[in-house]
Amino acid sequence: MNNKEETLFDSLYDAGRMIDTIDAFSDQCGEAIALGEGFTFAGKGEFDKVIICGMGGSAMAGDVARRFAKVPITVNRSYTLPPFADKRTLLVAISYSGNTAETISSLKAGIKVGMRGLCIASGGKLEKIAQENGIPFLKVPSGFQPRAATGYLALPLLVVLSRLGLTAGAEQWDDMFTALGKVKEECAASVPLKENPAKELAQALHGHIPIIYGTAGNTDLVAMRFKTQINENAKQPAYWNAFSELNHNEILALVRSDLLASQHIVLLKNSFDHPENRVRMEIMTGLFDEHHVPHTDVTAKGESELAQVLAQIYFGDYVSYYLALTNKLDPTPVELIEKFKRTLAERVSQR
Secondary structure, eight states: OOHHHHHHTOGGGOTTOHHHHHHTHHHHHHHHHHHHHTOOOOOTTSOSEEEEEOOHHHHHHHHHHHTTBSSOEEEEOSSSOOTTOOTTEEEEEEESSSOOHHHHHHHHHHHHTTOOEEEEESSHHHHHHHHHHTOOEEEOOOSSOGGGOHHHHHHHHHHHHHHTTSBOSOOOHHHHHHHHHHHHHHHSTTSOGGGOHHHHHHHHHTTSEEEEEEETTTTHHHHHHHHHHIIIIIOSOOEEEEETGGGGTGGGGGGGGGGOTTEEEEEEOOTTSOHHHHHHHHHHHHHHHHTTOOEEEEOOOSSSHHHHHHHHHHHHHHHHHHHHHHTTOOSSOOHHHHHHHHHHHHHHHHO
C-alpha cells in the first residue's frame, strides 16, 4: 500500500485483530459444517414449523435458515414466543454467548409448554438450561464476537434442519467455499485500494450514511447484516430496506434530495432476484442519478443461493471493517452495547 492508503486504512486501529477473524471465515465455515454433521438430533417428521430465537449476530443464523425453508420458519427477536408455537414446532434457541436475555426468556416459555428444543451456543446460561432440561446442546467454539461467529452459528443449524427435512437447497458447500475464496482474494488487506472493491466501497461510504437495499425473500437478510455490521464495526449510522416495499413509501424521500446529500445507497444484486425487482432497481438507479444520490451496486460471487448469500455477507464484513479504519476506530469493541447491558441488568435486578 502507498502512504496515502496506509493513512486511510491504518491497521494500527485494529487492536483486536478483527481482520484475522474475517480472513479466516472460510475455515470457520468448514469447522462449522463438521460440527453440524457430527451432531445427533432425532425428530425427522415430527415438526411442521420452526421458531428460531436469537438476537443480533446470533439471529442472523436464523435469517439464513429461513432463506432455505421448506416449512414456516420464524426468527423470533423477542422475550416471548408467538401464539402459534405448539408441540409440532421445533424451538431453536441460539445465542453465541449463551446469555442473551430475550433468547433465554423465549426458551423458558417453550420449556413450560413442553416444546422440543435445540440450543446452540458457546456456553453460558443456555448450556446450563439445556443440561437441566435434557435439551440437545450444540456447542460452538468460544472467544469470538457474536457477529464474527456467523459461520459457527448458521451452518450447523442448516445441517441439522436439512437432515430433519425442514430446509432444502443450502448444502452446496463446494460452490460456497469457492465464492468465499474469491471474496477474500479480492478484499484482503494486502490488495491495494484500486483493486479492492471492499476498500473502494468503504472509501465511498466514509462520511456518508449508508442505506442498504436488498430484495424481499432474497438479499433482505444480507441488507440487514450489512447495516448491523456497519453499526457495530464502524460505529456509525446505517439503514436498510428491501424491494419492492420501499417503492411503496421510501421512494418519496427522493423529492427531498437536499436531505439526501449525506446518504450513499448500496444496491445488493444477485442471480436470484425476482425479475420484476430487477426492473425496479433499474428504475431506482435512474432516479438516484436524476436526484444526485450517490449509489453503488454490489453483486454476488458463486452460482448457488447459499454461495451468493454468504459471499455478499462476507463482502459486507470486509467493507464494515475498512470503514471502521477510515473512521479511525477499532472495529472489535462494542462498549456502548456492553454498558447498556450492564445498566439494564442493574435496573431489572432492582425491580
